[in-house]
Amino acid sequence: MTELVTGLDALAAKVTDGAKIALPPDYSGCANALWRAVIRRGVRDLHLVGVPVFGYHGDLLIGAGCVNVAETSAVTLGEHGLAPRFTAAVKAGSITVKDATCPAIHAGLQAAERGAPFSVMRGLIGSDILARRDDWKVIDNPFAENDPVVAIPALTPDLAVFHAAKADRHGNVWIGVRRELMVMAHAARDTLVTVEEIVDGDLMADPATKAGTIPGLYVTAMAEAREGSWPQGLPATDLVPDHAHLARYAQMAKTEEGFAAYLAEVVTGREAAE
Amino acid sequence: MSASPSSQSDVQLEEILIHTIAGMLDGLRHVAVGASSPVPGAAALLARARSGERTRVSVLGSEDHNFFTDGGKELFDCAGQGRIDAFFLSGAQIDGNANINLVSIGDPDRPKARFPGSFGSGYLYYVVPRVILFRLEHTKRTLVEQVDFISAPGFSEPNVYRPGGPFAMITDRCLFDVDKERRRFVLKSVHPGETVESIAENTGFDYDVPDAVPTTPLPDAETLALMRGRIAGEIAEIYPSFAKRVFGLEKAA
DSSP states (O other): OOEEOSSHHHHHTTSOTTOEEEEOOTTSOOOHHHHHHHHHHTOOOEEEEESSOBOHHHHHHHHTTOEEEEEESOBBOGGGOBOHHHHHHHHHTOSEEEEOOHHHHHHHHHHHHTTOSEEEESSOTTSHHHHTOTTOEEEEOTTSSSOEEEEEEOOOOSEEEEEEEEEETTSOEEOTTOTHHHHHHHHSSEEEEEEEEEESSOTTSSHHHHTTEEOGGGOOEEEEOTTTTTTSOOTTSSOOOOHHHHHHHHHHTTSHHHHHHHIIIIIGGGTTTO | OOOOBOOGGGOOHHHHHHHHHHHTTTTOSEEEEOTTOHHHHHHHHHHHHHTTTOSEEEETTOSSSOOOOSOTTHHHHHHHTTOOOEEEEOOSEEETTOOEEOSEESOTTSOSEEOSOOTTHHHHHHHOSEEEEEESOOSTTTEESSOSSOSBOSSOOTTSOOSOOEEEEEESSEEEEEETTTTEEEEEEEOTTOOHHHHHHTOSSOOBOOSOOOBOOOOBHHHHHHIIIIIHHHHHTTOHHHHHHHHOOOOOO
16 A cells, blocks of 8 residues: 655655665656755665656756766756766765766666566677676677677566646555656555645546556555645646756756755755745 | 758857767768767757657657657667667777777776766667768867777677668768778768868867768758757757757756
């Protein structure tokens, strides 16, 4: 049964030190209110997995000292430029980056969701991405002659964490077409979700919503968080990215002092409101 | 098409680039646009508008111009099957062998500079037939003899599955063709204000220069009107700052 929790702190308590966590990109559903609560808890040593990239929330976690591994195809603030805390941490050598390419992340998660040891994919051969990944192997296509392919081992996150528009009381979460969230939930051992609204009724009752719904089977715990993706938007809702805020973040986070001021104002300072 | 050529003075560089890229997309079935790609995005939307909507366009991060329904993986699955004809890649560095670097300068473990990362390049460069490289800072710092990190190689060994690869490279100074046999860039045209010499002065790798190198054509008035009207509005959904800077457009609420 999906646990319905009240308040983000109770959900944040389930994000434990050292967890490997699948994160969606900024244009999908980011549980930013939850991440602020997690930072306030002072969690450490997270291994972030961008599915297939991450942005603002990962940069915030890195800047707050919560992360030691970033496994991702990119870290970006989109039009707001480089993710400043990620960039600074890599240059200082304070986090380890496992660089990937987008379909390799998807391939690893898909192996995990089907319980297979690995997936194979084209591409990658001759790149330094592959050269620097000891955990990926070039193998011969057993069905052809002289045809090297790359084996990507199953990627099983401890947690998938994201924000969605709505869920019902059975723990069924509607994600619409953002189906990378479905793959994340299938692949991860546990899934934590925040939603704009927990609705009455059963999202599985109508095929129109059922098609875009993650069954409660995969959802460990969830909580309501209004505007829980702020300062990012949320697909299929009226919530759009707060570009003025994101531009301000990109500017402040360029220095450690500026980032500290941002944390004090936006993360620790929002405790009462969240 | 009887539209008169526009005067050079009121055409912006971005509009020349968008027009030039769109010319490489006309007639294609499906063009996909990835992250951080406002100029290619606008070009793809322009090609679609001119095709009478026959060219399909999917723009990453867009809700209005993206028909995928199977999540983040679908773009790559689609490309792997050969269902995407053109894509766009850039690089912090690009070298004369068309290798691209989206990761770092110096030792990747303690880099002098770190960029966002390789995104889908480690796959799409191999499988999309017409990959158009774009780099809007054409200097010896960016167009180098050899990249520091290969996110994706320009060319592959004969036994590596490689239906895709570089088709052309456009910069803020010029357009290069790609000679796939000789694995070299070939200067195709220089943008207004540039010369064969100015390109040589600012390029860090060797490339071929034909006897005659024309100036990159300007968009005609009809194309400009389409770009500044409909296309500006469409690209503003994903790249509001770009639309504001180039087209003076605020995104409609």
